[in-house]
Amino acid sequence: xxxxxxxxxxxxxxxxxxxxxxxxxxxxxxxxxxxxxxxxxxxxxxxxxxxxxxxxxxxxxxxxxxxxxxxxxxxxxxxxxxxxxxxxxxxxxxxxxxxxxxxxxxxxxxxxxxxxxxxxxxxxxxxxxxxxx
Numbered sequence: 001x002x003x004x005x006x007x008x009x010x011x012x013x014x015x016x017x018x019x020x021x022x023x024x025x026x027x028x029x030x031x032x033x034x035x036x037x038x039x040x041x042x043x044x045x046x047x048x049x050x051x052x053x054x055x056x057x058x059x060x061x062x063x064x065x066x067x068x069x070x071x072x073x074x075x076x077x078x079x080x081x082x083x084x085x086x087x088x089x090x091x092x093x094x095x096x097x098x099x100x101x102x103x104x105x106x107x108x109x110x111x112x113x114x115x116x117x118x119x120x121x122x123x124x125x126x127x128x129x130x131x132x133x
Contacts, residue, residue: 011078015094016102018076022050023104028069030054034108035064036116038091046087047075048116056112061122064115088118 031052038048052069080087095116099105108114115122 011090012094012097015076016098019050019098020103022071023107027052030068031111032056033063033113033115034111035114035122036091036095037064037070038088038116038118040084040087041077043079044081045077045079046082046091047077048091049075051117052111058113063113064117064122092116 031054033053033056035051035053036048037051038046041047050069050071051064051067053063053066054068055063055066057063078087078090095114099108099114102108
């Protein structure tokens with residue numbers, strides 16, 4: 001079993017619970033799109049925060065900076081010694097899985113778009129009336 005498989009096995013439930021705790025509450029009504037901001041912390045820790053933005057522009061990734069809501073003080077964190085690409089693939093898989101079967105997947109899909117902010121680009125999972133996988 002590879003590192004990616006072990007991460008999925010051990011962290012999917014934790015990620016779903018983290019996201020459920022956030023999404024069960026009413027979010028800021030100004031939110032137009034959702035972005036998962038992925039970044040590397042220290043000591044082999046990787047974090048993702050949920051960000052709600054007040055704008056969305058499919059032609060300009062700067063929409064992800066228009067924050068009106070963030071879980072910055074309580075990100076989802078994993079610890080693993082790995083390269084950026086593997087962790088990126090892992091988080092893309094987690095969000096895809098949540099959008100397929102998560103308790104509040106429908107609530108997320110009510111927003112104009114859902115993306116994940118990677119090192120060089122924003123990977124779009126979903127735009128209203130259009131799945132971008």
